[in-house]
Amino acid sequence: MIELWRSVPPRGRIVIALALAVLLALPLAADRYVLSVLTLIFYFAYVGQAWNLMMGFAGQLSLGHALYVGLGGYVSALLWLKLGIGPWLGVFAAVAVAAAFGAAIGWLGFRFGIAGVYFALLTIAFAEFTRIGFDHIDYAGAAGGLFLRVEETGQWWNLRGGTLMFYYLALALAGGALALTAWLARTRIGYQWLAVREDEEAARALGINVFRAKMAAILISSGLTAVGGVFTAFYSNNLFPSRVFDINRSIEIILAPIVGGLGTVFGPVVGAFILTPLGEVLTALTDRLGINAPGVKAAFYGLALMVIIVLRPAGVWPWLARVLRLTEHRR
Amino acid sequence: MGGKYSPTFRKSCYCKTYGNGIIPPMWSIYLNVAVQGVLTGLVYGLMALGLSVIFGVVRVVNFAHGEFAVVAMYGAYVLFAAFRLDPLWALVPLAAVFFFIGYGLQAALINPFVGRPEHEQFILLVGVGIIIVNGLLIGFGPDARPVNLSYGFDSYEIGPLLIDKPRVFAAAAAIAVAAALFWFFGRTRTGAAIRACADNLVGAAVIGLNVKRLYALTFGLGLACVGAAGALLVTIADAAPSLGPAYTLIAFIIVIIGGMGSMAGALVGGVLIGVTEALAGFLFAPSMKSMFSFALLIAVLVLRPQGLMGQRL
Numbered sequence: 001m002i003e004l005w006r007s008v009p010p011r012g013r014i015v016i017a018l019a020l021a022v023l024l025a026l027p028l029a030a031d032r033y034v035l036s037v038l039t040l041i042f043y044f045a046y047v048g049q050a051w052n053l054m055m056g057f058a059g060q061l062s063l064g065h066a067l068y069v070g071l072g073g074y075v076s077a078l079l080w081l082k083l084g085i086g087p088w089l090g091v092f093a094a095v096a097v098a099a100a101f102g103a104a105i106g107w108l109g110f111r112f113g114i115a116g117v118y119f120a121l122l123t124i125a126f127a128e129f130t131r132i133g134f135d136h137i138d139y140a141g142a143a144g145g146l147f148l149r150v151e152e153t154g155q156w157w158n159l160r161g162g163t164l165m166f167y168y169l170a171l172a173l174a175g176g177a178l179a180l181t182a183w184l185a186r187t188r189i190g191y192q193w194l195a196v197r198e199d200e201e202a203a204r205a206l207g208i209n210v211f212r213a214k215m216a217a218i219l220i221s222s223g224l225t226a227v228g229g230v231f232t233a234f235y236s237n238n239l240f241p242s243r244v245f246d247i248n249r250s251i252e253i254i255l256a257p258i259v260g261g262l263g264t265v266f267g268p269v270v271g272a273f274i275l276t277p278l279g280e281v282l283t284a285l286t287d288r289l290g291i292n293a294p295g296v297k298a299a300f301y302g303l304a305l306m307v308i309i310v311l312r313p314a315g316v317w318p319w320l321a322r323v324l325r326l327t328e329h330r331r
Numbered sequence: 332m333g334g335k336y337s338p339t340f341r342k343s344c345y346c347k348t349y350g351n352g353i354i355p356p357m358w359s360i361y362l363n364v365a366v367q368g369v370l371t372g373l374v375y376g377l378m379a380l381g382l383s384v385i386f387g388v389v390r391v392v393n394f395a396h397g398e399f400a401v402v403a404m405y406g407a408y409v410l411f412a413a414f415r416l417d418p419l420w421a422l423v424p425l426a427a428v429f430f431f432i433g434y435g436l437q438a439a440l441i442n443p444f445v446g447r448p449e450h451e452q453f454i455l456l457v458g459v460g461i462i463i464v465n466g467l468l469i470g471f472g473p474d475a476r477p478v479n480l481s482y483g484f485d486s487y488e489i490g491p492l493l494i495d496k497p498r499v500f501a502a503a504a505a506i507a508v509a510a511a512l513f514w515f516f517g518r519t520r521t522g523a524a525i526r527a528c529a530d531n532l533v534g535a536a537v538i539g540l541n542v543k544r545l546y547a548l549t550f551g552l553g554l555a556c557v558g559a560a561g562a563l564l565v566t567i568a569d570a571a572p573s574l575g576p577a578y579t580l581i582a583f584i585i586v587i588i589g590g591m592g593s594m595a596g597a598l599v600g601g602v603l604i605g606v607t608e609a610l611a612g613f614l615f616a617p618s619m620k621s622m623f624s625f626a627l628l629i630a631v632l633v634l635r636p637q638g639l640m641g642q643r644l
Contacts, residue, residue: 112632112633125584125626128625129622132618295465295468295469295572299469301461302459306440
C-alpha cells in the first residue's frame, strides 16, 4: 500500500488527498440530493472498476455484468429475508455464487476459444437466460420482485440505514476498488492481463498461462461486481428480474469505464463523475424547459454517448491526465 | 411477464379450433405451431440477414439493428394508417428509404469506426439505438401500434394445418427479398466487388475498388433488409419502441447460430429460432420462449462457434 502511494507522482498525491478529504467531509455541507447522486456515482465507479479489470486489463468484453449484480443482490436479499442472515455474511455467499457463474462462463468461453463479439454474446446469453429464469423462480418472488422492509432503519450492521451510511459505504467501495485496481495493475497477474490483452499468441509464447490469467480476471471481476449487487439490493430495497438482469443494466455498467478510459485506473471514476451528473443535468434541464416527455432525456444521453466516443475514443481520463499533467502512463 | 424484451405476438393462434368443433390430435397442433414458427422465423431470418451482411463485409457489429427494424415497423404502420397501404407493398419504399439511411449512416458516421476496437463501435451504435428507441417513444408514445389488415385473421387450411394468411405472405416476401439479395451478391459485378472486400480488403483496395463506397453500399443493403423485415414484422407483431433491443438480440442469436457472415445461415438460423420460440412458447410459458433461444445460442457458441453454416460471405 505504501509502495503504491509512493508510485503516485506528487501532483497526483495532492489531488487524491484533497478529493478524499472533500468527499469525506462533504456530508457536513451537502444535502440529501447531492449525497444520493454521489452515492450513485461511487456505485458506478465501483462496478465500472470491476468490469474494467476484465475488459480494460485482460481484454475480455463482457456485456452481461448485470448477471453478477443481480445474483449478488438476489443471494444476499434472499439470505436476509428468508434466513435472517445479514448482508455482511451474505456478501460472501453472494460473491461465491457470482464467481461460480463467472467461472462457468469463463470456462466455457475461454476453454472453447470464444473471443471478442462472440464472448460478449455468450455473456449476454447467460444474463438474459438468468433473467428469464428468475422471472419464473417463485421462491425469489418471480417477476413480481423481491422487497426488503424499509422501516428497520438504524441497524447499520445489517445495512439498514439512511443516506449517510450508504454514502460512506459507496465511497469506501469505490475507493477500495480503485486501490485494488492500482495494486493489481502492478502485480504479476496484472502484467499478464496486459500481455493477454495486447497479443494472446505472444503471451502464450512467453509462457503465460493465458487460460488461467483470463479465469483470474473473470473470477475477480464477477466477485467484485456481486458486492455491488449486494449494495444495490440493500440500497434500493427492491429487486426485479426484468430490472436488475436487464441488458440495459449491463450497458450502464460499462459506459463509465469506456467513457472515462478503458484500462486506466482512474477511468471508471472519471467516467462515472461525467455520466451520472450528465443524466441528472439532463433531467433538470428537460424539466426546466418543459420538454420532459418520456424519452427526451434518454435520447440526449444517447447523443452525448455518441459525441464522447467520436471525440475521445480512448476515453476522457488519458486526455484529462495529460491536460492536468497528472501523469498516469496509459496501460 | 416476459419483460419488455420478449415480443408478444398478437395473432398467434395456437388455440384455433376447426370449424366442425372436433379437437385435433396433439401432433397436428405441434405441427401447426412449428409451421407458424418457420414462417415467423423466415421474417426474423431476413432481419438477421441484414446484420450478417453488414458484419461479414464491413466488420462492424450493428448493435442498433433491431431498433432499425422497429423504425421500419412504425414506417409501415404510418403508411398503413395514412394511405391504407398494405405492409407487403410498403416493403418496397421502406427498403429503398432504409438503403439510403444505411448508406448515409455508414458514409457519415460509422466509416471512421471501421477497424476500431469493438467496444468503441458498440458505444457508438448503442448511442444510435438509444436515440432511435427514445425518438420513437417521443413520437408515438409507449403503446403498441397495431396494423389491422382486412385479411389479418384469415387462414389457409391445408390438411391438418391451419396457417395464418399474413404469416404466409410475410414469409413469402421475406424469401423473395432474400433471393434478390443472393442474386445481387452472386450475379452482379458490384456484388462480386463487395465480396472481394470481404475476402481480401487489401487486395480489393489494390485493384482499385472504392472500398468506402462499397462499405456504404453494403450497410445500405443491410439496412434495406431490415426495412423490408420491419414492414413484414408489423403483420406479425404490433409496433412498439421497446421491441428494438429484443429484436437486436434475436438478430444476433440467429446470426451466431447460422454463422456470422453466412447469408444462407441467417435464414436457416432464423427458421431454427422461429420454431424453437414457437414450440417453447407453446409447451412452456410464452414468457419463457426466448430462454430457449439463449440456451441454443450458448450451445452453438460452445460446440460450434463458427455457427451451423459458418463460412465467410
